[in-house]
Amino acid sequence: MTTKTGTPLVEMKDISIAFGGIKAVDHVTVDLYPGEVVGLLGHNGAGKSTLIKILSGAYKADHGEIYVNGDKVDITTPRDAKRHGIETIYQTLALADNVDAAANLFLGRELRTPWGTLDDVAMEAATREVMGRLNPNFRKFKEPVKALSGGQRQSVAIARAIHFNAKILIMDEPTAALGPQETAQVGELIKQLKAEGIGIFLISHDLHDVFDLADRVSVMKNGRLVGSARTTDVSQDEVLGMIILGKCPPGATRGPGAISDAELAAVAAHV
Amino acid sequence: MSDQTVRASAPSGSPPQAKATSLLHAMEVDARFLGMVGALAVIWIGFHWLSGGTFLTPRNLWNLSVQTASIAVMATGMVLVIVTRNIDLSVGSILGVTGMIMAVAQASYLTPVIGFDNPAVWILTLLIGLAVGAAIGSAQGFVIAYMQVPAFIVTLGGLLVWRGAAWWVASGKTIPLTDNNFKLIGGGAEGAVGATWSWVIAAVAVVLIALAAFNARRQRKRFKFPLKPLWAEIATVGIGAGAVIAATAVVNSHYLPGPLAKKYAEANGIPLPAEGIPQIPFGYAVPVLIAVGVGILMTFVATRTRFGRYVFAIGGNPEAAELAGINTRRVTMMIFALMGALAALGAAISTARLTSATNAQGTLDELYTIAAAVIGGTSLAGGSGTIAGAMLGALVMQSLQSGMVLLGMDTPLQNIVVGIVLVIAVWLDSIYRRRIK
Incomplete structure (x- = not known):
């Protein structure tokens, strides 16, 4: 206790x-x-x-x-x-359905290249890593999250909350x-x-x-x-x-x- | 869809080669973009046939490219507006008022003060226009984002306000431009870059296309992501490069008319042929290069920057974007400011093309701009759309209009056709979207 x-x-x-x-x-x-x-x-x-x-x-x-x-x-x-x-996993999940898992994971806290552009490759790599721990069967990294199942969407929302310490x-x-x-x-x-x-x-x-x-x-x-x-x-x-x-x-x-x-x-x- | 899953599920130890079952998927070509290119081809060939072979000529295609430029520039901004579930009905009127302000500033103040054809004149004129456009857009964006008035109403009001303002700027008079450098922005005989520069631009474009593909591949290798098969990579680059070269060949086959060509040849020390007129190609028109530049820049903004990412996230789920810590109000305001600046750039192009600012300039442009974005695949439900699609949509709209003019159709009939085509295009798109779900 x-x-x-x-x-x-x-x-x-x-x-x-x-x-x-x-x-x-x-x-x-x-x-x-x-x-x-x-x-x-x-x-x-x-x-x-x-x-x-x-x-x-x-x-x-x-x-x-x-x-x-x-x-x-x-x-x-x-x-x-x-x-x-303080990180939150909302009941509604609060995911932007039209973008992929990596974009949702880093939404509002995007990784950027030295030139200030989005570092999509690095974000996808980090997403693959954290999703590998949470949901090893997760494969749909390139698809908008609306293409994911309820459980997969939920794991994206959880990943987003725990990834940022x-x-x-x-x-x-x-x-x-x-x-x-x-x-x-x-x-x-x-x-x-x-x-x-x-x-x-x-x-x-x-x-x-x-x-x-x-x-x-x-x-x-x-x-x-x-x-x-x-x-x-x-x-x-x-x-x-x-x-x-x-x-x-x-x-x-x-x-x-x-x-x-x-x-x-x-x-x-x-x- | 299914083989994409196959690719993604390939083991990520060593860079695996994709097992693509279909050619299009391997090349990662967007099917709906391809559909639009197909539709454009049908329109072009149809008009060519109906008009007895006058549509697909270098002259007509060159004119078409110049006529498309202004709407294409504005359509790139309209994509972002519509993606965030907003609308901007005021772009035609903003075009009108900024065009008028630029013309008055130039004719009444800049040219008299700085001097005739001083390079500072065109630069200042353009900067004034862009600043006014951005300010108008920001003001509308502020009311929409912070005062929570629906965009439809704010910009409907703007449609009337800025049209009225355009009248007040010059009491309804037509103001001719005074600066010849500024007129180059609109194209015309002198507002084209010529054959040599066109080929230089084409060469640079081809190199950039190849470099972009190479860089994307290297990045994916670095993180050991699945790669496109090499042949698909080469084919994609090849098609892109081929399109650039073909377009350059077309604009370089459009020659200056007789008297102008002679004047040009004399001015540049080109020997005149014994008989007939010298063949001086136009090359790319300046407004077309501006539009393409804006298209590339806006694509970059939409896909490679935080701002663009936020625009799409807000469109997909405004509440989620807010909860993710995005300042959605500020982003919304910035989108409208950008739209205002792009309308001013459209104003610069169309004013320069007409060499004067008129009171009715840009009337109905908001509808063509919205139509271009929507035909180009921007969903009115928000969250999806591409800059390239919208520009292609602008080209489709302009091709229809220009083709009907070539056929000698009456304006009312033209409007009827354009209206019907718009509805059919959106209907087809909704069927497509339902099928891919």
Whole structure:
């Protein structure tokens, strides 16, 4: 188990964001330590993806602060996030379909020749190398990524996130498009990255996956944090109760989104 | 598609020779580009036959090349605009207003101040035009990218604004150019480089084609990537070189008309033949060389630079480009600035060709430019298109028009044909795209 001492790699404090009056994320606080995997759980629309998009620079929070290695940082664009070593694998993968794997891998960070032109050959070589590690069967280096299968596209997105020495990795449903074998491969990858001291936010619908890989879980419901817990301190059923009812078990740290005992009793009476 | 996979999957230990099953795949020739060349050949041969042998003559082809230049230059920029899912309806009007500004600047200020035919005059005229064009494009790009007004609306507004502005610059008058050097930009009898220089240019082009192929091969060898078979490499270079030599032979078979030829011969100390007129070839027209230069430069920008890579990434998935950290707004603004500058270059060519700036200059050019880009394979859905394709598209459009003029067709009928051809071309293209998917 990871030791939770020293400064966290990332701390998102009291984050809020609203879209047209709807509070997608409502005063949520989460943190992440080096070499730790934190699972973010919750229903569709609970605000997980929105929360991590604030960290990755896609959205700007209305309220709250982000600390990286204890320093307050200002993340307003994806460029800012990348500068702080935060890499993201989006649920939508965020690939430009019309260009090839190498172009996607280096998008925004192209390798250039001494004359300032694109060094496509060097980029393809690097892509072949990183894809060789991730997905040895990958062959379609010359084709636009729209010609790739779901799993191949996903491996391009993963390759892009890990190629640039990320310190903090955000994985939003990284195995959604993968078969069992590839899912296992991603699991291995996560363990390997973790061993290298990288902190990972993992968003997944699959509780088993999360319990396999995560050290801690944070559960969100209706934009609010229900609670956080070490995966060793809570059972899967208890976490399910957090996701569905917002019921915070004894092993977890209570968040503002957890329902009170009185409310819980009322729900129980209905059932 | 399938043998491409075969090539790519060849072991990458030693440089493997590709096992190409089809000739076209081995040569890595784009099938749709080839289709366009085929369509162009059909149009040319058809008109040649219908016009009783007047289309495929050096004179007509030379004129065709000059007439295509202005639209071809603008089409290269339109490719980038359309690739990013935008449109620019204002290029004809920008051409009008920058042409007018260049003519007024030259006739009223530069020539009187600097002196008649001083080399600084044409350079300054051109720089003023390019700067104004880029400024107009930037302004439109700013509104599109930062104020989030759709490009269609902004440039539709621009179509009216800049046409109106062109009228205001000279109160609707036609302004004749004063500088003879500037007129060379438009072609014409003196605006061509002659036989010797044309061959020099051809030789340089052939060497460059061979060097480019050699360099690409060396790069792939360096990283042990699969190579094209050698015969395919040689055939590709051979066809490219052959096309350059053929084009040069054609422009060098178009001779100056009698009086001009005599004047030229006397001025250059060429002995006059005993009878008849001396045969002085035109060679490549200056606007054609400008267009080809712009085409090469824009191809370089589109394929070899970061900016070009971003343009295509934005076209493929704007959200992904943004998330990858690309400043998509700035890139969008730069594209429109570039388009504005290219419209100004088109204005320089067409103003110089007409030797004056008129109020109606460039009217409907936006539609021909867009048509050229679209016929040339630029997808309106964004994300795909080539500079060479758009220039070829411009040539197809101009060939149709010029051919119909040769046949003596009325202007309304010409418009009907061009309109129908545009729709058919895009329809065929959509079928092609669906089939390769």
